[in-house]
Amino acid sequence: EIVLTQSPATLSVSPGESATLSCRASQSIGSNLVWYQQRPGQAPRLLIYGASTRATGVPARFSGSGSGTEFTLTIGSLQSEDLAVYFCQHYTNFGQGTKLEIK
Amino acid sequence: EVQLVESGGALIQPGGSLRLSCAASGFAVSDNYMNWIRQAPGKGLQWVSVIHPGGTTYSTDAATGRFTISRDTSANSLFLQMNNLRAEDTAVYYCATFRSGSLDAFDIWGRGTLVTVSS
Numbered sequence: 001e002i003v004l005t006q007s008p009a010t011l012s013v014s015p016g017e018s019a020t021l022s023c024r025a026s027q028s029i030g031s032n033l034v035w036y037q038q039r040p041g042q043a044p045r046l047l048i049y050g051a052s053t054r055a056t057g058v059p060a061r062f063s064g065s066g067s068g069t070e071f072t073l074t075i076g077s078l079q080s081e082d083l084a085v086y087f088c089q090h091y092t093n094f095g096q097g098t099k100l101e102i103k
Numbered sequence: 104e105v106q107l108v109e110s111g112g113a114l115i116q117p118g119g120s121l122r123l124s125c126a127a128s129g130f131a132v133s134d135n136y137m138n139w140i141r142q143a144p145g146k147g148l149q150w151v152s153v154i155h156p157g158g159t160t161y162s163t164d165a166a167t168g169r170f171t172i173s174r175d176t177s178a179n180s181l182f183l184q185m186n187n188l189r190a191e192d193t194a195v196y197y198c199a200t201f202r203s204g205s206l207d208a209f210d211i212w213g214r215g216t217l218v219t220v221s222s
Contacts, residue, residue: 092150
């Protein structure tokens with residue numbers, strides 16, 4: 001089973017700044033990595049698939065990169081609406097999430 | 104509009120049974136990889152079970168032997184029969200479609216239904 005480890009567990013960033021979230025896979029998964037955003041009280045929302053392709057309607061300030069075992073989600077020019085927990089996923093495996101706080 | 108709506112969550116005693124439903128609109132359940140994913144309070148996401156378009160089903164070890172996933176094509180709905188419930192099954196249960204090949208991602212999610220197992 002592939003284990004996904006996200007870091008940091010919590011990230012606090014000021015509005016307008018950028019945030020960098022990491023996801024590490026226990027073995028190489030190519031580019032088969034997905035990112036979700038889960039706002040408080042809501043269901044997860046698909047953000048990025050194929051490690052770097054934005055889903056329909058996702059703002060361009062969200063970008064994904066990486067391959068193999070190391071992946072990154074970068075959120076530029078943070079807004080209050082970006083307050084959420086972000087999960088990475090590979091097939092049936094999910095990371096434990098990174099909680100993004102807005103200072 | 105493409106939508107998934109779960110129902111059936113409740114407060115149930117340990118050892119009890121519950122059947123969750125997920126009504127789909129805007130697409131056919133039978134044409135998609137339909138999943139149940141759960142989230143314990145304050146915790147992460149855990150995949151529970153899937154039914155393939157061809158009818159094959161798979162479940163996580165924690166669900167095998169206790170949970171059964173099924174679908175009703177005429178009702179365009181997905182179900183999860185949960186038996187012998189335990190406290191650790193307490194969670195919000197989401198149904199979601201898995202888009203295989205093009206995305207390899209869960210692209211449509213319902214809002215979830217809360218199952219609480221407690222005496």
